[in-house]
Amino acid sequence: MTCGEFDLITRYFNCSKNKRPDVQLGIGDDCALLAVTDEQWLAVSTDTLVSGIHFLPEIAPQDLAYKALAVNLSDLSAMGAEPCWLSLALTMPKVDERWLKAFSDSLFEQLDYHGMQLIGGDTTRGPLSLTLTVHGHLPANKALTRAGAKNDDWIYVSGTLGDSAAGLAILQKKLAIDNAEDRKRLIELHLRPKARVSLGLALRGLANAAIDISDGLIADLQHILTASQCGAKIELDKLPYSDELQRYLDVEKKQGWALNGGEDYELCFTVPECNRIALEKKLNHLEVKYSCIGSITSEVKKIHFLKKGQSVEIKAPYLNHYGFDHFAVTTVDDESK
Amino acid sequence: MTCGEFDLITRYFNCSKNKRPDVQLGIGDDCALLAVTDEQWLAVSTDTLVSGIHFLPEIAPQDLAYKALAVNLSDLSAMGAEPCWLSLALTMPKVDERWLKAFSDSLFEQLDYHGMQLIGGDTTRGPLSLTLTVHGHLPANKALTRAGAKNDDWIYVSGTLGDSAAGLAILQKKLAIDNAEDRKRLIELHLRPKARVSLGLALRGLANAAIDISDGLIADLQHILTASQCGAKIELDKLPYSDELQRYLDVEKKQGWALNGGEDYELCFTVPECNRIALEKKLNHLEVKYSCIGSITSEVKKIHFLKKGQSVEIKAPYLNHYGFDHFAVTTVDDESK
Numbered sequence: 001m002t003c004g005e006f007d008l009i010t011r012y013f014n015c016s017k018n019k020r021p022d023v024q025l026g027i028g029d030d031c032a033l034l035a036v037t038d039e040q041w042l043a044v045s046t047d048t049l050v051s052g053i054h055f056l057p058e059i060a061p062q063d064l065a066y067k068a069l070a071v072n073l074s075d076l077s078a079m080g081a082e083p084c085w086l087s088l089a090l091t092m093p094k095v096d097e098r099w100l101k102a103f104s105d106s107l108f109e110q111l112d113y114h115g116m117q118l119i120g121g122d123t124t125r126g127p128l129s130l131t132l133t134v135h136g137h138l139p140a141n142k143a144l145t146r147a148g149a150k151n152d153d154w155i156y157v158s159g160t161l162g163d164s165a166a167g168l169a170i171l172q173k174k175l176a177i178d179n180a181e182d183r184k185r186l187i188e189l190h191l192r193p194k195a196r197v198s199l200g201l202a203l204r205g206l207a208n209a210a211i212d213i214s215d216g217l218i219a220d221l222q223h224i225l226t227a228s229q230c231g232a233k234i235e236l237d238k239l240p241y242s243d244e245l246q247r248y249l250d251v252e253k254k255q256g257w258a259l260n261g262g263e264d265y266e267l268c269f270t271v272p273e274c275n276r277i278a279l280e281k282k283l284n285h286l287e288v289k290y291s292c293i294g295s296i297t298s299e300v301k302k303i304h305f306l307k308k309g310q311s312v313e314i315k316a317p318y319l320n321h322y323g324f325d326h327f328a329v330t331t332v333d334d335e336s337k
Numbered sequence: 338m339t340c341g342e343f344d345l346i347t348r349y350f351n352c353s354k355n356k357r358p359d360v361q362l363g364i365g366d367d368c369a370l371l372a373v374t375d376e377q378w379l380a381v382s383t384d385t386l387v388s389g390i391h392f393l394p395e396i397a398p399q400d401l402a403y404k405a406l407a408v409n410l411s412d413l414s415a416m417g418a419e420p421c422w423l424s425l426a427l428t429m430p431k432v433d434e435r436w437l438k439a440f441s442d443s444l445f446e447q448l449d450y451h452g453m454q455l456i457g458g459d460t461t462r463g464p465l466s467l468t469l470t471v472h473g474h475l476p477a478n479k480a481l482t483r484a485g486a487k488n489d490d491w492i493y494v495s496g497t498l499g500d501s502a503a504g505l506a507i508l509q510k511k512l513a514i515d516n517a518e519d520r521k522r523l524i525e526l527h528l529r530p531k532a533r534v535s536l537g538l539a540l541r542g543l544a545n546a547a548i549d550i551s552d553g554l555i556a557d558l559q560h561i562l563t564a565s566q567c568g569a570k571i572e573l574d575k576l577p578y579s580d581e582l583q584r585y586l587d588v589e590k591k592q593g594w595a596l597n598g599g600e601d602y603e604l605c606f607t608v609p610e611c612n613r614i615a616l617e618k619k620l621n622h623l624e625v626k627y628s629c630i631g632s633i634t635s636e637v638k639k640i641h642f643l644k645k646g647q648s649v650e651i652k653a654p655y656l657n658h659y660g661f662d663h664f665a666v667t668t669v670d671d672e673s674k
Contacts, residue, residue: 009432009460012441013425020421020454032456034422034472036373046424046470048459084357085371087383088350089426089468095346104349117357119369122385122468123346131426131459131468133383135371 025145028227030075030212031136033143041143043081043136047072051128056171061099062106063191064130069110070195071214072134074265077200078212080144081136083114088121089131114197142204144269149209149228153270153296156279158196158288160242161217162254163189165261175248182244189242193265199288203269206279210269216260218314221268221303228270231299236307240291259314270296362482365564367412367549368473370480378480380418380473384409388465393508398436399443400528401467406447407532408551409471411602414537415549417481418473420451425458426468451534479541481606486546486565490607490633493544495533495625497579498554499591500526502598512585519581526579530602536625540606543616547606553597555651558605558640565607568636573644577628596651607633 014027024041025033031043049068051057059067069086076083088107092099111118116134167190169175170183177183196212203210209228211220217239221232236255245254271279283290297304305312351364361378362370368380386405388394396404406423413420425444429436448455453471504527506512507520514520533549540547546565548557554576558569573592582591608616620627634641642649 009427009437012437013455013458013460020452022421023454023456026454027457032422032424034456036377036379040373042373042379044422044424044456044472046426046458046468048426048428048461048468050428050461050463053461053463084359085369085381087369087381087470089383089385090346091385091387091466100346100349115357117360117363118350119360119371119381120364121350121383123350124385124387124390124466126387126390126466127464129428129461129463129466131383131385133424133470135381 025143029146030078031081033079033138033145035140037140039140041138041140043076043079043138043143044133045072045075046131046133047075048129048131057128059191061103065103065106066110066192068130068132069107069134070193070265072132073114073195073197074193074212074214076134076136077196078144078210078267079136079138080142080200080204080210081138082201083116083134083136083197085119085135086111086116087119087133089124090121091124091126091129093125093128138204144200144203144207144210146209146211146224146227148207149224149230149270149296150272151230151296151298153208153272154276154292155221155232155234155268155270155294155296156290156292157213157217157240157266157268158199158290159194159264159266160240160245160289161213161259161264161266162245162249162257162261163242164193164263164265165190165257166245166249166254167191168261168263177244177248182247186242186244190263193263195265196267196288198286199267199283199290202282202286203267203279206275206282207269207271210267213264213266213268214262216262217268218259218303219262222301224268224270225301225303228296229300231297231302231304232294233297233304233306234294236305236312238291238293240289240293362480366482366484367415368418370416370475370482372477374477376477378475378477380413380416380475380480381470382409382412383468383470384412385466385468394465396528398440402440402443403447403529405467405469406444406471407530407602409469410451410532410534411530411549411551413471413473414533415481415547415604416473416475417479417537417541417547418475419538420453420471420473420534422456422472423448423453424456424470426461427458428461428463428466430463430465475541481537481540481544481547483546483548483561483564485544486561486567486607486633487609488567488633488635490545490609491613491629492558492569492571492605492607492631492633493627493629494550494554494577494603494605495536495627496531496601496603497577497582497626498550498596498601498603499582499586499594499598500579501530501600501602502527502594503582503586504528505598505600514581514585519584523579523581527600530600532602533604533625535623536604536620536627539619539623540604540616543612543619544606544608547604550601550603550605551599553599554605555596555640556599559638561605561607562638562640565633566637568634568639568641569631570634570641570643571631573642573649575628575630577626577630 167186
């Protein structure tokens with residue numbers, strides 16, 4: 001769907017007259033939040049992955065299972081929820097036992113790793129697609145949402161950005177990398193993104209807002225800015241890149257992929273100054289890289305980009321996963337220069 | 338999927354090593370049962386509906402929304418759960434505002450009627466299909482399952498059987514009924530089945546086992562017999578028919594549709610003799626027709642059919658919803674006659 005179409009659809013489905021008192025947060029964040037008791041909430045997220053739109057048709061079943069779960073776990077992570085249950089609706093063109101075995105082995109390996117259980121679902125015949133509904137637990141009122149960012153909060157991202165886009169470009173033969181190991185690592189970062197589950201749990205009580213980077217930093221940060229009614233200042237020099245991206249790509253390309261590539265499934269989160277030391281201390285215990293890339297401003301929905309202290313303009317292209325020809329992002333010097 | 342294929346798929350997905358203590362019931366019943374506290378359980382069910390397989394491609398959007406929710410509510414009803422939340426994953430070939438408005442209006446009307454809230458989901462582009470995940474509440478240890486049937490339990494069904502198959506046959510021009518009102522009513526029973534939510538709640542503590550009739554009485558009763566390791570005796574003369582079926586169909590046809598037609602979304606439940614009076618008293622307060630059609634026996638997985646006290650044999654055809662040519666069921670006199 002295009003962004004416009006998506007907004008339109010959201011309008012039709014965001015008009016429930018019946019508001020249940022146990023629904024703490026409905027449509028519009030990474031997960032719904034449901035109060036099951038006074039002390040305990042449930043986070044629920046549903047994602048559909050369609051062949052040719054959300055994954056390449058030739059994807060290996062073990063990678064598809066891994067990625068489908070990671071995409072959904074990432075939504076739970078962004079809310080600070082602890083994963084517990086999965087429902088899987090699988091639509092397949094035909095029954096292929098080898099495919100099923102590889103898919104289910106990979107799925108159960110990941111479920112077991114995260115202490116989750118497959119609780120049910122449905123299998124139907126049709127063009128390959130999957131709908132996963134994941135459930136996670138969290139204490140009442142401890143969820144991270146998109147709506148909590150405050151003026152002057154620091155903006156952080158985990159891991160490195162742009163690797164998934166580079167991995168996809170390699171698979172699509174739009175990026176050639178000679179070194180086999182580097183090539184393999186970037187493809188793996190695309191096919192097997194790590195959901196930041198421990199990080200999400202660590203951020204509870206310290207971060208004011210969080211989101212997972214599925215559509216690219218700009219698009220996902222915009223969701224925080226819209227929900228929190230604030231703006232942001234991003235220092236482009238502080239965007240975190242992998243060694244591989246540093247090695248093979250010029251600054252324009254890697255910056256474009258970091259900002260708009262999407263599917264990195266890192267977390268972007270905002271932290272008030274008073275929690276900064278506590279947060280960094282806590283994160284140093286986790287084996288997760290993190291970078292402070294800017295701060296929240298009061299200019300609603302506006303992102304200012306800075307490069308070496310100077311304001312620059314970024315034109316974000318329309319992105320259509322797996323359908324786009326390029327991730328081109330042009331940076332234009334600010335008129336004030 | 339054929340039955341064999343379905344069993345095969347189930348094998349691959351029913352092998353979780355990780356058994357969480359909060360999962361009271363995983364794959365294999367109408368819903369999963371999840372303990373959220375010591376006193377409260379959650380019932381969760383996921384169903385996918387694919388155009389041309391689970392509904393006729395020309396179905397009106399308001400009927401599709403109604404039916405998709407009813408199918409899922411029926412699963413909650415069969416467990417005795419009280420519906421609360423819905424996640425909807427909708428895949429559409431294109432964005433059609435009129436379609437979306439009709440679909441969402443109908444969906445919200447039903448959600449409001451049942452006191453439910455849409456909590457999230459996903460919209461993607463592709464061949465029309467829907468995956469719904471419904472959640473329901475119930476007190477701990479009060480769920481109705483397929484596995485509780487006991488020898489000598491009475492077998493009941495709600496409503497009337499075979500009407501949905503007749504309605505589908507009319508839509509497929511395989512059944513001609515002159516009277517416009519009767520035709521309309523049968524089509525409505527196919528397109529807009531009523532999930533037996535109040536009945537499911539009423540059965541808690543009185544019924545030993547329950548299931549909703551989605552695949553036809555024989556197929557669904559078999560699920561109870563397999564899960565409960567018992568058999569059944571069904572008196573064909575006691576199968577409940579609507580006035581319309583009585584008026585237009587011969588006994589073979591209406592009996593075939595009652596036993597194998599499917600999609601009636603009535604409940605089939607088993608009740609011990611000691612609860613029979615209490616149950617019938619309770620059901621008389623609800624506006625739900627019910628019929629006692631037989632009893633549970635000790636002959637594992639075997640269904641005996643009786644007609645006027647005589648044993649008869651029924652050959653159940655393989656059923657593939659919307660793909661079948663006929664609902665033919667032949668009754669063959671028992672050799673002992």
